[in-house]
Amino acid sequence: MTGEPLMLLSVLGHAGDRDWHDRLHAMEHLGQVEVLAIPEAEAARKRMRVRSDRGRDCAIALSRDQSLSDGAVLYCDDRLAIVARVDGAARLRLTPASVDDALRLGHWCGNLHWKVVFLPGAMQVVLEGPVQRYLDRLRDLHGLADFTVEAPHDP
């Protein structure tokens, strides 16, 4: 590695906030906004070394009470702004047929330490690896519980 990374030590604001939105919009026209693409599974981290979409070497080191989210503004001066884009991970939607099936399914996914998002009557598993790895783990459960699996789609 040559050169020092650009240190990004805090979340300054959010690209969706009114003030930031206008400022970033203007900077975007001047080609002054760089994006850090961060997979959802990595977004819980407080520190990481990443390259921006223009190849800039960046080092994120947030305080423990801050966190990365989509649109987090990590750097801004009069010539450069850096914004995080947290790409939603692919998800698997699991829908149990009954309460009994839901209990089995929930217990099973919990035992596997999967990251899930609860929806009315269903849950989404956030995929942190290839989908087949998840389908393999669900195979044995099909004999014990009645549920449907919807292949990955964007959140």
Next chain:
Amino acid sequence: MTAARVGIGGPVGSGKTALIEAILPHLAAAGIDTAVITNDLVTDEDAERLRRGGQLPPERVLAVQAGACPHTVIREDPTLNIAAADRLERDFPGLDLILIESGGDNLASTFSPDLVDFWMFVIDVAGGDDIPRKKGPGILQADLLVVNKADLAPHVGVDLPLMLDQAQAVRGGRPVIATVCRRDQGVAGILDLLRREVLFR
């Protein structure tokens, strides 16, 4: 800047504490201000060993007792370890790095990103060269896989280059480092990686 928090997990006896003992002199030489948290089941065994070793002032080594499965306190509910890390940062302003050793566990153990910024999984050659092929979450998900006790390969019938190749393959090319922690081999490479990925200096 806050102190980087780095997890060290892996099966019982793979050399997690030995790795800490081996890397502490490298960290000291690089001027990286370090503290350690050890996790054991119901004793402070590893913390006492590190304090006796004298490489760090004793108050820089804290012990957490998991009580039950070690992964519960590094993944499911890392509150005790987070509290210990916060305390170290309060007591030693300017701390650069906190190493957190998990109690010896199984191949499925992983660290919560709420607790650590980076974690490594330490396996040892004597556990068998089929361990990487078994693709446990620890092997697959760790930021770094350390294959320790490389010196034992000829004694336990392990083809080390093949084991390392397979480890690299199941990890999709993410870092794998072979070490002999007892003889300080490969340990400098771990420090280089930590400096690049989380210490940033």
